[in-house]
Amino acid sequence: MGVVSSIGLGRGAFWQSLVEGRSGTSTISSFDATRLGRTLAAEVQGFVASDHLTAVETRRAGRCAAFALAAARMAVRDAGLSDAALRSERASVVLGTTMGEADICGMLDARWILEGPDAMSPRVLPKAAPYLVSMETAQGLGCRGTVLTLPAACAAGNYAIGYAADLIRAGRADVVITGAAEMLQELQFAGFVRLGAVAPERCQPFDLDRHGLIVGEGAGVMVLESEAHAVRRGATALAEVGGYGLACDGFHITRPEPSGAGVVHALREAIRRSGLTADEVDFINAHGTGTKANDAVESTAVRAVFGDRRVPISSIKSIIGHCMGAASAIEAVSCVETINSGIYPPTMGYSTVDPECDVAVVANSAGRGRSDVVVNHSLAFGGYDAVVLFAKPDRLPSPEARGDLS
């Protein structure tokens, strides 16, 4: 696994900060947000593209694709995957994003608006496509199978990981580089502020006095392999992807549907398709944006699925902000770390119980407990609900035992 985040580069640094609850929030340095009345974000400030990319790649790639490729290289190194395995028709890239190269797009647009269309540089235009996150990654790693970008807004990471698992299960790939990337950008930040979604100081998921989200950025990438491929090369699996569930609210473009029916369906599907029951889930990585509507609906859904069983739940958006398209991918990395360590990362800033969020929040310091089965929630613009289940290796029933469910 590889991570680019506001709290560290690489899975080790990221996880250490997460467990300690060290916030990635700081004053935005990439643009001046003062006029908007919100100046904080979980910005990736220590990232130097050339530390991870070749000189040519560094010149060519936008920040979003650079995040993706850097995280992918970390993941490949972490997996000990050979170049031969990557440079194959059986190696694919499936990544998510919300807006892709938002800065390049914004820069071109600014030139056009202020100086006219001829100020848009033909050298820069080919760098603006949103699907370059996947193209640059495939190019950088040499993968030759399916290359796809799924822009599923803030559920993009889960969509990508789920789809990657589908490709492997369908026998179409042995290895899929999957996850998502997103970058902080002025227009998108202003839009979230205008939606009234951005907190003034901090993100406090599930707290009665929560005031919204903190925008974040980064990338989370994992190497998914078929079991046969992993066994053949003697790799150690960190976790297994179980089933995943998708639903669409069909209700409102930004607001979650109040009953949480879509989330409930996605969550139940993720569990059922893994051949498990709700009783077997040990930990929930919440979508937990810290907005009034999201956290209440998500809590309702958790209660509907787990009843009175208090499954520990945490939202690391209180630490790394809401990394939009990359959120569920970075959080997937966190889920796998939980499976490997038995540690639940904390939800920071939690002080007052909200009766509308009657869930077992891992508050303010990391928790410990069973961590064989972890679910990763994401809810997104467009009414998207996506949940992926991760499990300790060999914890899931065999595909034969659970039928063709995934």
Place this chain on the structure above:
Amino acid sequence: MRPLAITGLGVCSPLGIGWEAFREGLSAPPGGAFTTTPTSFTAAPHPGLRVAEINNFDPKPIVGDKGLRNNDRLTRLLLVAARLGLEHAGIKRDGAFTALGPTEVGVCASTAYGSLEAIHELDSVARLEDPRYLNPARFPNTVINASIGYVSIWEELRALNATVTNGPTGALDAFDAASLWIGAGRAKAVLTGGAEAMSEGLWQAFRRLGALDEQPEGWAPGGSVSRGLRLGEGACLSVVEDLAAAKARGAKVYAEVVGYGAAFEPAEADKPMVHVSAAALGRAVRSALEGLDRSAVAMVVSGLSGLAVTDGPERAALAESLGGVAVRAPKAWCGETLGAGGAFGVAAAIDWLADERAGACAVVTSVGFYGNASALVIRRPE
């Protein structure tokens, strides 16, 4: 791939709105849909401006006028195509479900640059006025999947909603994703295909790239001259279902989707990322035809657009993998519709296969700008 039935087509195109209007447009000589005076944007007069757009596009006769205020052009194109497709498939009538239900129907569609219009609109407010004046109701349109998300809201489609963005191959890739998800029991029917909206930004970007044909005469994708592409727009959504299930519910099957392949070839080291790979298309075609009878292929419905850098490798790959098979170019009628391109290719293939006696299959192909390529095999139903 698991065979799918196409049980309905929702077409919102410069050739016409609705499946029959589209077929009629396709039966006329190509070129009629192109205009030098688009209504979708106002640009300073330019001698090279030629686009295929839906002149004076009005979604209201199809979807009514309630709730459209904050939707951008792309969303409106999609809403029209979705409504028409669902009705054509007999899933809805007058906006109400007549077969299947909300939790059984999903959407999986492609757009390559769908949010450009909205981004430019909001950027203009932010740059020329003040970011504090951004209209929050318009902000979601800047997110790539918003327009396709609106389809689920309007049509109450709750099984799943997914957006694919992969440049010109996206629509073919969306068919494959729909197939995987139907096969996994995530939906019984999926509206799939793609959409792209005409906007000044799109046209200016391709103009600045030097990719456009700007001559008044002689543009003919698929012909011997490749001077550049002409942009088009539209939304084209097919309703796809499991073949047996579609037959069981008594749906009319317009075509079967029986094969898919996709491949990527990295650019050579230190060469530009923008490159079109004949090798990738060759592999995609071979993989799409795996297990199928190659002699049944009556035609290739290509992505040829008139742009030499993409047409050259596409022709080379087709000559190598399907030499001797007739190659057709629907972009001569619809223009380069990018994220919708493959979807219009599928629709054209269905129309052309209806009268074709050389074989029952068409291979629909598309090459991307960065080394990717996809192919989909469509079969005329028995």
